[in-house]
Amino acid sequence: MPELKRTPLYDLHVALGAKMVPFAGYEMPVQYGMGVMKEHLWTREHAGLFDVSHMGQVRIIPKSGDISDAARAFETLVPVSILGLKEGRQRYAMFTNAHGGILDDLMVANRSDHLLAVVNAACKEDDIAHMTAGLAGCSVESQADRALLALQGPQAETALARLVPGGADMRFMDVADFDWQGAELWISRSGYTGEDGYEISLPNTKSVEFAEALLAMDEVEAIGLGARDSLRLEAGLCLYGSDIDSETTPVEAALEWAIQKARRRGGDREGGFPGADVIFEQLENGAPRRRVGLLPEGRAPMRAGTELYAGETHVGTVTSGAYGPSLEAPMSMGYVTTEYAETGTKLEGEVRGKRLPVTVADLPFRPSNYKR
Amino acid sequence: MKYTEDHEWLRAEGDIVVVGITEHAAEQLGDVVFVELPDAETQVAKGDDIVVIESVKAASDIVAPLDGEIVAVNADLADNPGLVNEDPTGNAWFFKIKVDDLGQLDGYMTEDEYQEMIS
Missing domain, CATH: 2.40.30.110 (Aminomethyltransferase beta-barrel domains)
Incomplete structure (x- = not known):
């Protein structure tokens, strides 16, 4: 078995009393002292801080310098409108295969001069290879030097705004850059718990300090993968590898809401993604x-x-x-x-x-x- | 009090033995969300799976530690499975088993032996 990887927050998790378990090739905190049940409820009532640095953060940079070239290329891999994604916005997408199956689900953000994709940890090597091979005219760059934190719950805004006042002005699925003590934060107002909250990408070197600044606040507790799973399930969200995989199509998975009109039959940019025939047939006649x-x-x-x-x-x-x-x-x-x-x-x-x-x-x- | 390798505690009250799980086991399981108990007046043999405990993490079985008859089960656990985490060695007993031969208890660990096993 290959050696398990660690995120930059590993020592912090251990110091906080986390129970560490193998997950997608990483040693990750499954729970802390409160236990799964209380961590779940804490996140619904206050704010929970999750280390999701194991996920892949990948920049797609158009060699032409024109973001629409990257968006056009990306649309060959996903049934989602990327050209229609405005600057400073993010949306949910999935890579499909020739049978209409889902290779991975992801978030894609339009960050002005490039796209940022956030993909599942277990799929990230394959996804990077898939994008590198499939995105002509783009440079595909894994951001291994950046950590990713999720701050989720009704008090997330109050907590984050103490460190990053501009965060309060964002709305669901906005993305924006902020400075915190000289570190560049890439923040999106999103998450995977069904709660309001943020996902914060930041340099590995600043990640522990930033997490500690949040954890020092009364509203914020560290929350493990156990509660993340029950939170996302209550929110009806899919776990890749369990609820969706290469054998399930977006229509079977009830994810057709993620396929915008522009990419459907009769749309401005109809098809042109792997498995379009299967997916169109199912959109019309049901799966x-x-x-x-x-x-x-x-x-x-x-x-x-x-x-x-x-x-x-x-x-x-x-x-x-x-x-x-x-x-x-x-x-x-x-x-x-x-x-x-x-x-x-x-x-x-x-x-x-x-x-x-x-x-x-x-x-x-x-x-x-x-x-x- | 005697202890099994499956982290059960056994407390003899006459020819009836009360069975529950240890604090260590409850901690390892995490928050218990469901307990399925056997019917009372069931004959059980040592090693039979007779209780299912589901925690937020997974399902686990509890086996009958002795041959005998189940004479009572703790109905409170069905309504309030969290009791297993709150009071594992007191109010969260699982079942009472009437045994013919209390000598069956001799093979199990003492408190000290159990503490040594989990340390």
Whole structure:
């Protein structure tokens, strides 16, 4: 097994009493002293600080100097409108393969003279190779010298504004640069918890100092990957490798909202991305299966791998499942045959040999709290 | 009090043995969110999986530490699984098992031996 990598905040996590676990090739904090449940609730009520430096930050710089050249090239890899992404804005996207499957999901920002992509840790080497090969006329530069922190929760704005006053003026999915003690911060008002908050890219060399400045505030606690997972699941957000992968299409995954009109059939820049035929066909006629929310009755969580039945018919599988600390109930998401995907459909999940009732539910499980 | 390698504690009250999990086990599990108990009046054999505990991290089983009959289960745990983290060696007992032969307890660890195992 290759040696696990560490983020620049490793020593800080250990000093804070984190339990460190292997995740996507990194030693990452799964929880701190509060434990997963309290960390989750803290983030929903106050502000949680997450180290997400394991994720890949990649700049795509057009050799022509014209951002529209980079955007045009990027559109050959994603079914998303990148030319329509305004300066200072970010949006959700996915790399697709020839079968319409998802190679990775990511955030893309228009940073005036280049694009910034933030990709999943486990996929970043493949993504960089994919972009390097696929983005003609662009230089693809991994930002290994930068850390990434997420500050999430209703008090994130108050906390960040003490260090970066301009952060309060941003709205959901804005991106902007700020200076903090001589360090260049690239901040987006976004995250993966369903809460208002920020993702802050900054030089590795300043990352510990910045994190400590936030953690010194009463509103802010360090939060591990355990709570990150239950927060994103309550928010109905996909975990790559569990809920979406190269075998699931954006339509099956109920992510067609991320495919703007301009890239759809009849749009100004129709198709031209891998798997367009499959995805168009599914956009028009529906996909054979669909990602849905699932609410088990009772308290037993239905975890990933739980098989779903309608009577004796096998109709799907759970891809993520856990107890929702804010929902105060178990929750899952998974794929079901489309005819069983309607909200309110009663199914059964097989847990330890027993069939237990579960109902198809809308996602997210609780309303998001973004500052639009 | 006796202890098993599976981090159960066993407290004999006459010919009935009360069973729960240790503080160390509760800490390792993390926040407990679901407990599934056996039915009372069930005959169990040592080693049978009879309790499921789900924490925020994963599901784990608890085995019957002794041959005997389950004579009571702690219904409070179904409604309040968090009790396992709050009071693992007190109010969060799992089940009471009536045994024919208390000699079965002899093979298990003492408090000191258990502390040594987890240290």
